[in-house]
Amino acid sequence: MPLINQGIDIAKNIRIIEWLKTELVTTVASLFKAMMKNSQESIEDALADMVMTVYVMARRLGVSFAQLDIRVESKIRKAIREKHELEHWHGDLTALLRYRGDKKEVK
Known part of the structure; x- marks a missing residue:
């Protein structure tokens, strides 16, 4: 792969990791809001989103x-x-x- 493409891939991966970090923070906030509303479905959704985000982030970090x-x-x-x-x-x-x-x- 040419060096220019490798640089683009690295930059893209960094942007994805940064996006995943914000998704994780957002889902934690969603969980807290769902807990305040005592909404079981929203709690489950937020927790599921957190788990998915962690798995994808792990993959992007080489795990x-x-x-x-x-x-x-x-x-x-x-x-x-x-x-x-x-x-x-x-x-x-x-x-x-x-x-x-x-x-x-x-x-």
Whole structure:
């Protein structure tokens, strides 16, 4: 690929990453508004938008979807081992790990 095209691709990728950053902030604001309105559908939409944006941003930053999933699972397991407050109080992290399909014993 000629150098001029590589420069255009890099600039385009930077613009996309900047756009994704603003999308993430916007969806967080949407979530807060939905929570204030107590709108379950809007809350779900905002959370789904956040998840999608994070996955696409990861890809644009050179992290594959699979790599991101592996890292998330690793962080969940670590938080469980370290007795994170969410786990200690409600078992949320174990529930998340089970939802993600882990059939092994949580250690």
